[in-house]
Amino acid sequence: MMVSKELRVAVLGAGAIANQHFDAIRATEGFSACAVADIHLDKAREIAGLYEIQPYCDYKEMIAQEKPDVAVIALPHDLHKESAVYAAGHGCHLMLEKPMAISVAECDAIIEAGRQAGIRILVGHTQxxxxxxxxxxxxxxxxxxxxxxxxxxxxxxxxxxxxxxxxxxxxxxxxxxxxxxxxxxxxxxxxxxxxxxxxxxxxxxxxxxxxxxxxxxxxxxxxxxxxxxxxxxxxxxxxxxxxxxxxxxxxxxxxxxxxxxxxxxxxxxxxxxxxxxxAAPFELQYADLLSAIESDCEASCTPEYARQVIxxxxxxxxxxxxxxxxxxxx
Ligand SMILES: NC(=O)c1ccc[n+]([C@@H]2O[C@H](COP(=O)([O-])OP(=O)(O)OC[C@H]3O[C@@H](n4cnc5c(N)ncnc54)[C@H](O)[C@@H]3O)[C@@H](O)[C@H]2O)c1
Structure with a gap:
């Protein structure tokens, strides 16, 4: 597949799962990590040092400054909706960790934000x-x-x-x-x-x-x-x-x-x-999202599917x- 340019990826949340995302981003030709945000700046700084990217405390500031092509939502579940809607509103494609959100109503808000922005969303059902x-x-x-x-x-x-x-x-x-x-x-x-x-x-x-x-x-x-x-x-x-x-x-x-x-x-x-x-499940997940973005098709794990789980x-x-x-x- 032809990759026209490297898509810049920013990760929201520098917790336990963040390293798996960064390793998979690094392994995926076509994506490059640019920044990480965590409310605990020390955690963002530690990961930023490992992957040579910019640390932020506030994910909104990170998205405004970095203008990433893709936002990875790896935050506590109650923040999935507000952060996904915010990132979609700024034109970011989404790699959204499971569970998609904490209610069907929140899933609907994410789906609607995605439709309005015309972005691709892959929900990270690693299974x-x-x-x-x-x-x-x-x-x-x-x-x-x-x-x-x-x-x-x-x-x-x-x-x-x-x-x-x-x-x-x-x-x-x-x-x-x-x-x-x-x-x-x-x-x-x-x-x-x-x-x-x-x-x-x-x-x-x-x-x-x-x-x-x-x-x-x-x-x-x-x-x-x-x-x-x-x-x-x-x-x-x-x-x-x-x-x-x-x-x-x-x-x-x-x-x-x-x-x-x-x-x-x-x-x-x-x-x-x-x-x-x-390949490692996370790498396959990123390959899937990249292919969806490049071919302007649905990712294989759509938000509509993930909504059924919720x-x-x-x-x-x-x-x-x-x-x-x-x-x-x-
Ligand atoms: N796919 C899988 O197999 C898998 C495995 C583990 C976790 N997860 C999912 O990944 C997500 C994150 O889980 P985790 O285990 O990394 O949790 P975690 O608690 O280790 O990490 C969450 C991070 O978000 C940060 N945070 C909290 N509020 C914030 C805010 N307002 N702005 C910026 N950062 C904020 C926290 O400081 C923390 O570092 C969850 O949705 C979880 O279910 C998926």
């Missing part, structure tokens, strides 16, 4: 770029294991560990706990792998975290298109870490240990599959609060 996930999706699409019957997704992690920034544990800043942060990966993974969307959802949650006011566990039952059932079980309390998705068909099963391995059974015990070597998230919280089954209206 789409993990080699084992891509192979699993190909197997599902091929139909070689028969009819899809159901999906079972389990994740356990010590969510309230001391190194987790406090904002993740405050509902008004994060939009919720393990479900908003990690459950959105699961909702996305299930929808994307199966090319189906969540139609019905029922959830229960518990609130026993050592700090903050967000849920520490969820148990979710969903129905996808064609009535395919899926469960998501997540615990953020102490215990053995696990991140597995089992996909069950009439003639076999797949098991994903996300980011680690993929297993197949056609009747006997599971056998490990070796996916083709792929619609399911919102419905799950509504279900947990009210004890009722939620039907999603599209």
């Amino acid at each position: 789409h770029y993990i080699a084992e996930n891509i192979l699993a999706k190909n197997i599902i699409q091929s139909g070689e294991l028969g009819k899809l019957v159901m999906i079972h997704d389990v994740r356990h992690t010590d969510y309230f560990n001391d190194s987790r920034p406090q904002w993740f544990l405050e509902k008004d800043k994060s939009g919720g706990g393990i479900l908003a942060n990690l459950g959105t990966h699961s909702i996305d993974k299930i929808q994307w792998l199966t090319d189906r969307t969540v139609q019905k959802i029922s959830a229960s949650a518990s609130f026993h975290g050592r700090r903050g006011n967000v849920e520490g566990s969820v148990m979710i039952y969903m129905e996808l298109d064609d009535g395919i059932p899926a469960t998501i079980v997540q615990s953020g309390y102490l215990g053995a870490a696990r991140n597995e998705t089992e996909i069950i068909f009439t003639e076999g099963m797949l098991k994903l240990a996300t980011g680690e391995s993929l297993w197949i059974s056609r009747g006997g015990s599971y056998e490990k599959l070796e996916p083709a070597q792929a 619609a399911a998230l919102e419905a799950a919280y509504r279900s947990a609060e009210t004890g009722t089954l939620q039907i999603l209206h599209r």
